[in-house]
Amino acid sequence: MRDHGSVRRAAAGVASVILFGGLAVAPSSPVQARPRIAAVVSGDARFQVLSPTLIRTEYAPGGKFTDTATFNVVGRDKFAPTPYRASTAQGWLTIDTGALTLRYRVGSGSFSTDNLTVGLRAGQQTVQAAPWTGHTAPDCAIGVLCEAESLAVSGPGVASDHSGYTGAGFAAGFQATGDSLGFVVTAPTAGAYQLGVRYANSTGGDGQNVTRTLTVSVDGAAARTLSLPPTGSWDTWAVANAGLDLAAGRHQISVVRGAADSGNVNIDSLAVGRPGDAYPAPAPPAPQPCPFGTICEADTGTQVGGAKTAHDHNGYSGTGFLAGLEQTGAGAAYTVTGVPRAGSYRVQLRYANGKAGAQPIQSRSITVNGVAATLAPTSGWDYWRTVSVPVTLAAGTNTVTLGCPTDAACHVNVDTVAVTTAGSPLLAPHAPLGGYRRGLDGVDGGALTAPGLLYSDGWSLLDDSVATGHQDAYVFGYGQNYSHGLQDLSTLTGPTKLLPKWAYGVWYSEYYDRTAAEFQGIVTRAKAEGVPLDVLVVDTDFKSPDRWNGWSIDPSRIPDPQGFVDWLHAQGVRTGLNIHPSILGSDPKFAQAQATAKGKLQRVGCNGGPDCYVFDWGDPDQLAAYLQLHRDMAPKGLDFWWLDWCCDGSRSSKAGVTPDSWINQKYAEETGFAFSRAYGSLQAGGYSGPTAVPTGPWADKRSTLHFTGDTISNWETLQFEVGYTGGESVATGLAAISHDIGGHTGGLQEPGSEPGSTKLPDDLYARWVQLGTFQPIDRLHSNHSDRLPWQYGPAAKASATKFLQLRKQLQTYTYGVAAEATRTGTPIVRPLYLAYPGEPEAYATAGAEYLYGPDYLVAPVTTPGTTATTTVWFPPGSTWRDYFTGTTYAGGTTAQITTTLDTMPVFTRLARR
Numbered sequence: 001m002r003d004h005g006s007v008r009r010a011a012a013g014v015a016s017v018i019l020f021g022g023l024a025v026a027p028s029s030p031v032q033a034r035p036r037i038a039a040v041v042s043g044d045a046r047f048q049v050l051s052p053t054l055i056r057t058e059y060a061p062g063g064k065f066t067d068t069a070t071f072n073v074v075g076r077d078k079f080a081p082t083p084y085r086a087s088t089a090q091g092w093l094t095i096d097t098g099a100l101t102l103r104y105r106v107g108s109g110s111f112s113t114d115n116l117t118v119g120l121r122a123g124q125q126t127v128q129a130a131p132w133t134g135h136t137a138p139d140c141a142i143g144v145l146c147e148a149e150s151l152a153v154s155g156p157g158v159a160s161d162h163s164g165y166t167g168a169g170f171a172a173g174f175q176a177t178g179d180s181l182g183f184v185v186t187a188p189t190a191g192a193y194q195l196g197v198r199y200a201n202s203t204g205g206d207g208q209n210v211t212r213t214l215t216v217s218v219d220g221a222a223a224r225t226l227s228l229p230p231t232g233s234w235d236t237w238a239v240a241n242a243g244l245d246l247a248a249g250r251h252q253i254s255v256v257r258g259a260a261d262s263g264n265v266n267i268d269s270l271a272v273g274r275p276g277d278a279y280p281a282p283a284p285p286a287p288q289p290c291p292f293g294t295i296c297e298a299d300t301g302t303q304v305g306g307a308k309t310a311h312d313h314n315g316y317s318g319t320g321f322l323a324g325l326e327q328t329g330a331g332a333a334y335t336v337t338g339v340p341r342a343g344s345y346r347v348q349l350r351y352a353n354g355k356a357g358a359q360p361i362q363s364r365s366i367t368v369n370g371v372a373a374t375l376a377p378t379s380g381w382d383y384w385r386t387v388s389v390p391v392t393l394a395a396g397t398n399t400v401t402l403g404c405p406t407d408a409a410c411h412v413n414v415d416t417v418a419v420t421t422a423g424s425p426l427l428a429p430h431a432p433l434g435g436y437r438r439g440l441d442g443v444d445g446g447a448l449t450a451p452g453l454l455y456s457d458g459w460s461l462l463d464d465s466v467a468t469g470h471q472d473a474y475v476f477g478y479g480q481n482y483s484h485g486l487q488d489l490s491t492l493t494g495p496t497k498l499l500p501k502w503a504y505g506v507w508y509s510e511y512y513d514r515t516a517a518e519f520q521g522i523v524t525r526a527k528a529e530g531v532p533l534d535v536l537v538v539d540t541d542f543k544s545p546d547r548w549n550g551w552s553i554d555p556s557r558i559p560d561p562q563g564f565v566d567w568l569h570a571q572g573v574r575t576g577l578n579i580h581p582s583i584l585g586s587d588p589k590f591a592q593a594q595a596t597a598k599g600k601l602q603r604v605g606c607n608g609g610p611d612c613y614v615f616d617w618g619d620p621d622q623l624a625a626y627l628q629l630h631r632d633m634a635p636k637g638l639d640f641w642w643l644d645w646c647c648d649g650s651r652s653s654k655a656g657v658t659p660d661s662w663i664n665q666k667y668a669e670e671t672g673f674a675f676s677r678a679y680g681s682l683q684a685g686g687y688s689g690p691t692a693v694p695t696g697p698w699a700d701k702r703s704t705l706h707f708t709g710d711t712i713s714n715w716e717t718l719q720f721e722v723g724y725t726g727g728e729s730v731a732t733g734l735a736a737i738s739h740d741i742g743g744h745t746g747g748l749q750e751p752g753s754e755p756g757s758t759k760l761p762d763d764l765y766a767r768w769v770q771l772g773t774f775q776p777i778d779r780l781h782s783n784h785s786d787r788l789p790w791q792y793g794p795a796a797k798a799s800a801t802k803f804l805q806l807r808k809q810l811q812t813y814t815y816g817v818a819a820e821a822t823r824t825g826t827p828i829v830r831p832l833y834l835a836y837p838g839e840p841e842a843y844a845t846a847g848a849e850y851l852y853g854p855d856y857l858v859a860p861v862t863t864p865g866t867t868a869t870t871t872v873w874f875p876p877g878s879t880w881r882d883y884f885t886g887t888t889y890a891g892g893t894t895a896q897i898t899t900t901l902d903t904m905p906v907f908t909r910l911a912r913r
Contacts, residue, residue, distance in 0.1 A: 037077060039065075040086045042093050042106050050079040052099040053478045054488045055118075057132075059110045059471040066472065071657045072464050072698040073474075075491045100477035111471050112136055120477040122458030123838050124425035131461040131475050137182040137252060140272060142193075145280040148181055148267045150319075154694050155179025155257075156267075160311065160448070162200065163235045165268045166282040168311045168319045170200075174214060174263035176651075180256035185272045187246040195242045196279045197226060197255065197270045202234045204264035212265050215258040216242045219251055220468070226255065228265050237268055239279045244272070285309070290400075290417060292338040295429045298322035298350075298402075298414040305329035305404075313352065314382040314449050314727075316415045317429035317456075321352075322402075325366070325410035331403035336419045341395045346388040348418040348427060349373075349402075354381035356411040365409040372405055375412055379847035380723065382446070384415055385840050386426045393419070426840065428456040433482070433833065433843075434727030436697050438660070438680035439709030440739070444747070445716030449724075450692035452731025453489055454482050456843070462492075462698065466656045480837035482730065483826050489733045490825030494702040496735040497673050498822040502574050503705065503736075504814040505534025506804050507779035510787055512757065513541040516558040522788070523571050529790055531801055532808035533573055535779075537642055540578045549580045549608045549648065551589040551629045561635040569637060576640040576675060577633075581626070581663070582648035585611040589629055596625035606648040614647075617663050618654035626650075627666065641667055642707070643676035661699050668703035678706045678734065701734035705777065713743030713760055713785065718768055719862035723847035725775060729827030730834065735818060737829070738777035742768045745783040752786045759786040762796035763864050763901065769800040770904045771860045773807045774852045776818070776828045795866065799901040817853035828853060832875060841873045841894075849873065849905075856883070859897070859905040869898045870905045880907040 040047045046065050048056040056076070058065055069076065084097045088106060095102045101119040108115040111132040119128050140146035147167035149158040156179050159172035171181055187193065195216055203209040209230050216224040224242040231238045244253075255270065257263035271280050290296035297318040299309040307330045310323035322332055339345070347368050353375050355361050364375045373389040391400065400419060404410035416429045433456055435449025453460055458479040465472045474492060478485030490496065508522065519536060526533045542557050543550035553561045568575050583590055585603065590613070594601050598621045606612040615622045630641060643663065652659040664674035678700040680693045700706070706728075711717045725737050742760055749758035759765070765787075772778040780787035789800035817828050826834065830851040832842035849859035849872060857880055861868045874880045876892035884903040888910065889895055897905040 037079075038081070040093070040095055042104060044109075045104060045111070047095055047102065047104070048076075049082050049084045049095065049097055050076065050474075050492065051082055051488055052097040053476060053481070053484055054079075054492065055095065055097070055100065055102055055475045055477075057102075057111060057116065057471070057473050057475055061469055066470070070464055070466060071661070072462075072493050072696060074494045074702075078491050099479070100475070102475065110136070118459060118475055118477055120458055120479055122428060122456075122479040125427055125457065127457050127459065129430065129457070129459050131459065132471075132473070135461065135463050135473065137184050140183040140185050140253075140270070142185065142188065143271065143273050143277065143280060145269050145271045145282050146183060147269050147282070151270075152182035154182065156181070157692065159266070162266065164200075164237050167269065170266050170268040172266050174257045174265055174267075176263075177257055177259050177261075179263065180254045181267060181270070182252065182254045183270075184250055185246075185253055186250045187248055190246065190248045192275055193244040193246050193272055194275045194277060195224075195226075195244055195253070195255075195270060195272050196239050197228075197241075198237050198239050198268040198279065199228050200231050200234050200237050200266045200268070201228050201264075202231060202236070210262070212263060213261045214263060214265070215256050215261055216244065217254040217256055218244060218246065222258065225261075234266065243275065287333075287335070289335045289337050290419065292336055292340070292419050293421075293424070295416050295418045295427050296334065298332065298417050301332035301334040301402075301417070303332050305331060307332050310413070312448070313413065314435050315352075315384055315431055315433070317431035322414040325402075325404050325412055325414070327407045328404055330410065331367075331401055332414075333399055333401045334417055336393070336398045336400050337396075339393045339395055339398055339419070342393065344422060345391055345393050346420050346422050346424065347391050347400060348386055348388050348416075348420060348424075349375075350384050350386045350415040350429065350431075351375055351378075351412050352381050352384050352415070353377045353412045354379075354383075359411070364412050365405055366412060366414075367401075367403040367405050369401055370403070376844075378844040379849075380446075380719070381413065382723065383844055383847040384431070385844035386428070387840075388426065390422075391419070428458075430459075431456045432731070434729070434731040434831065436679060436728045436731045437708075439677045439707070440711045440724070441709035442712070443717060443720065444712040445714065446720050449727065449731070450697075452697060453485060453733065454730045460485075462489075462696065464696075482834050482837060483824070486730065486733055486825035486827070488825075489698070493698040493733070495822045495825070496701040496733055496827070497668070497703055497705070498819055499673055499705060499736055500574075501811065501815045502534045503673075503777065504818060505778070505811050506532045506807055507535040507537065507777065507781075508533055508787070509535075509537035509539070509779050509781040510785070511539040511781070511783045512754070514557070516560070516564045519564075520567060523568065523573055525790065526788075527571075529801065531789055531804055534808075534811075535574045535576070535639075536568060537779075537781075538575065538577050540580065540644065542577065545587060546584055546608050549582045549584060549606075549612070551583060551587055551593075551633055553633060565635040565637050574639040576642050577638065578642045578644050579630070580607065580645050580648055581643065581650040582606045582608055582612050582614050583629070584608050585613060589632065593625040593629055596628055597622045601625065604649045607645075608648075612648070614649040614651070616651055616653050617659060617666070618652040618657075623666065627670065630670065638671070640671045640673065640675050643667060643674065644707075646677055656695055657699075658693055658695050661695065661703075664700060664703045673736075674704045675707055675738075676704055677709060678704045679732070697732040697734070701732060704734065705736040705738055706734055708737065708739050710744035710783070711740055713745065713747035713749065713764070713782070715748075715764060715862055715864060717743055717747070718764070718771065718860075719847070721771065722850070722860050722862060723831075726827065726829040726831040726846065726850045729829055730831060733825055733827075735821035735827040736776050738779050739772070739775065740781040741772035741775075741779055742782050742785065742787050744781065745785070749785065752784070753791045754786070757784045757786055759791060761864070762793045763866055765792055766796040766799040766901045767861045767904075769803050773803045773810070774829075774856065774858045774860070774906070776814075778804075778807045795901050802902060803904075813853065813855075820853070836875050839875065842875065845873045855909055857907040857909070861899060861904055867898060867900050869896050871895075872897050872905050872907075874907070879910040881910050882907055
C-alpha cells in the first residue's frame with residue numbers, strides 16, 4: 001500500500017491527480033494558491049486529511065467540491081502536511097492517519113450513519129463511531145409519532161423549559177426565515193396523506209398572541225401552509241394538520257418558516273398518516289438488551305419503583321439518564337447478553353451525585369444485584385464519575401439490577417451501564433465535556449448548555465454544511481489528547497482573541513446612573529483605598545435622548561466626554577460605553593442614519609417603544625449607518641463598546657452567520673475586540689440562548705470577550721460558574737469569558753450603601769471576588785448592587801481589597817496564559833481533565849476546581865460563612881503548595897482545606913514526580 005500523505009506539486013500550473021485503487025488523490029487548490037491539501041476523492045465524496053486527528057468529510061453532488069473558506073472555517077490551509085494511507089478493499093475506502101481511521105462505503109452516496117465510520121483510541125479504550133449520526137434527516141414511519149428534537153433541526157433550538165412535552169424536549173422558536181425541521185417518510189402507495197404537528201403557540205417575543213403559520217415542504221417544493229392557532233400558554237399543546245399528496249416512495253419532508261410565515265411557535269412532535277387518522281401517542285421506550293462489553297444507556301433498562309428517564313442536567317450521553325432513585329424499590333433492570341462464561345465480572349456505572357435538596361453532600365449507596373456499592377459525591381449534577389462494581393454472572397444472558405437499599409441511600413443519577421471483564425479499562429461514552437450558552441441571563445444556580453468540541457470518548461463532528469444537499473463537516477479524533485483537539489480547532493476556525501493586557505486587570509461596571517464627576521470620585525477613592533482599577537465601563541444611563549438606545553452623550557451626565565476619557569487614561573484607566581442596537585425615529589441622529597441606510601431601517605418597535613427602528617447588519621448600507629452612529633458619538637480614544645443586549649430586533653440577513661457573530665466581528669474591526677454575548681441571537685434560541693444554533697460557536701472566539709449576562713446573586717450561581725468557565729472554554733475554544741462578579745440581580749440582597757442600591761451578604765461578596773481573581777476577566781458588575789470593597793464590612797473589605805490586589809499582581813501571568821491560549825488553543829481556565837485525562841477524579845471534580853493556566857490549582861469556596869471547609873483533590877504527579885499558608889500536599893490525594901475570608905484554596909505546583 002502506497003503512502004499518499006505528502007503534498008504533491010503540479011507541473012505548469014496544472015493540478016496533479018494520482019489514481020490509486022479507484023481513488024483520486026489530488027490537491028484541492030491551484031498551485032499558485034497557499035500550500036495545497038492532498039485530498040482523497042471517491043465519487044462525489046472527498047476527504048481531506050488536515051492533521052492526524054482531523055479529517056474533512058465533504059459530499060457534493062456532481063463532485064462540485066468547495067475550497068473557499070466559510071465564516072467558521074478560515075484555517076483549512078494552515079495545517080502542516082500529514083502522512084496517511086488510503087486504500088480500498090471489499091467496497092470500502094479506508095484512510096488511516098495512525099491516530100484516526102475513517103471508512104466510507106464506496107458509491108454509497110451522501111454520508112449517513114451506515115456508510116461512514118471512524119475508529120480511534122481514547123486512552124486504553126478502542127472507539128468506533130458513526131460521526132454523521134444525527135446530522136441527516138431521519139426516517140419517520142407512517143402512523144408513528146416522531147419527536148421533533150430527534151429530527152433534522154435547522155434553526156430552532158431544542159429546549160425543555162416548558163411543561164407538557166413528550167420525549168426529551170421540543171423544537172423552540174422558528175423565529176427566523178429558513179428555520180426548519182426535516183425528516184424522510186416512505187409512502188407505501190401514492191395518494192392523500194396528512195401531516196399532524198403537535199405545537200404550542202402563546203404570546204411571543206413580538207407581544208402577539210395570534211394564529212401563526214409555517215410551510216410544509218415536500219422534496220424541496222412548498223406544499224401546504226400549516227396554520228397554528230393560539231394554544232393558551234406555552235405549556236399547552238394542540239395538534240394541527242396539513243394535507244399532503246405523495247407519490248409512492250421516499251420523500252424529504254420539511255416544516256419550515258418561509259418568508260411569508262409568522263413562525264414563533266414551539267413544536268413537540270409530528271406524524272404522517274392518512275386523512276382522518278388520530279394523532280398517535282408516543283411509544284413508551286422499550287427496554288433494550290445490553291451486550292456484554294459495551295456501553296449501554298442506563299435509561300434503556302426496565303425502570304421500577306419511581307425510577308424515570310430525565311435530561312435536566314448536563315454531561316450525559318444519549319438522550320437522557322436514569323433518575324428518580326429516591327426510595328426503596330426504585331431501580332432498573334438490564335438484560336445483559338453474551339457473557340462469555342460463568343464467573344466474576346465488573347459492572348461499570350457512570351453516575352452523578354450532587355446536592356440532593358436540603359440534604360448535605362454525601363456518599364450514597366446503590367445495589368448491584370443486591371450487593372451495596374458506595375458512590376462518592378461528584379462536584380455537582382453536571383459532573384460524572386465512572387466506578388467499577390464486582391458482580392457474579394452465569395454464561396450467556398443475565399439480568400443485572402440496580403436498586404435503592406433505603407429511602408435515603410440512592411439519590412444519584414446514572415448515565416451508563418457496562419458489564420465487562422475484571423481487567424477492562426473504564427469505558428467512556430460519547431458524553432460532552434463542558435458546554436456553552438449564549439448567556440447566563442436569569443440563571444439561578446444552574447442551566448442547560450449545548451455540547452461543543454470535546455467528548456469523553458475522544459471524537460466529535462463540526463458540521464459546517466451551508467448548502468442544501470452539500471455535506472461539509474470535520475471529524476475530530478483527538479482521543480484523550482483533548483488539548484490537541486483544541487489546537488486543531490484553533491487552527492481550523494481561528495485562534496481565540498488575545499485582548500490588550502489591561503483587559504486582564506480589574507474592571508468596574510455597575511449599572512447605576514452616575515455622572516462623570518461621580519465616576520471620577522470612584523477612581524480617586526479606589527487609588528486611596530489601594531484598590532486597583534484598570535477598566536471602567538459606563539452603563540446605559542449616559543445616553544440621550546433615550547437612556548436605552550439614544551445615540552448622543554447626555555451633557556447632564558458627562559458634560560465633557562473627551563475630557564472624561566482623557567482624564568481616565570491619565571489615571572491609567574480604560575473605558576467603554578454601553579450600546580443597545582436600535583434607534584428611535586425621534587432621535588436627532590435618525591435622519592442621517594436612515595439616509596446612510598438608504599431608507600432601509602425598519603420600524604418594528606422594541607425596548608425603546610413603538611417608534612423604534614432596527615438594523616440588518618447583513619446589508620452594507622445599514623451596517624454603515626450603525627457603525628457611523630458609534631463613530632459620531634465616541635470620544636477620541638474610547639477603548640471599546642459594550643454591546644449589552646443583542647439584538648433589539650436587529651438582525652443579519654447574511655447566510656451562515658448568526659447576528660451576534662457578524663456584528664461582534666465588526667466591533668473587533670473597529671476597536672480590537674467585541675465585548676458582547678456570543679454564539680447565537682434573539683432570532684435563534686432566545687435572549688440567553690439555552691440551545692445551539694446551526695452555525696455553531698466556532699467563529700466567535702476570534703473576536704469576542706464573552707459577557708455571559710445577568711445571573712442571580714446567590715451561592716448556587718457562584719458554584720455553577722466555577723465549572724462553567726472551563727466548560728465553555730473547552731466546548732468552544734473561546735478563552736476570554738467574563739461573568740458578572742457578584743451576580744447581576746435578585747438572589748441574596750440587602751440594603752446597599754447608595755440610594756436605590758443593594759448589597760450582597762459580606763461572605764458571598766468576598767468569595768465571589770475571590771473567584772474573579774482566578775477568572776479570565778475580573779469584572780465587578782451588578783444591577784444597582786454594591787461591588788466596591790469599601791461598601792462592605794471590615795472583613796469583606798479587607799478580603800476583596802487583598803484579592804483585587806492579587807489580581808493585579810497576576811495580570812502579567814494572566815496575559816501570558818491568554819497569549820498561550822491564542823497560540824495553542826489551551827484556555828486560561830482549564831478543567832483538570834485537560835491535563836489528567838486518565839484520572840476519573842479529574843472529571844468528577846470539574847465543577848469544583850480547575851487549573852488557572854499551568855501553575856495554579858484553584859478550588860473556590862462556594863458555601864456561606866466566614867469560615868469554610870472545601871474538599872480538594874490534588875492531581876497526581878506533582879506536589880502542591882498552599883499559596884497562602886505554604887502547606888504542601890501530595891498529588892493523588894484529597895484533603896479538607898479550611899479557609900477564612902482572607903484566604904481561599906489556591907495551590908501552586910511545586911514539582912513533578
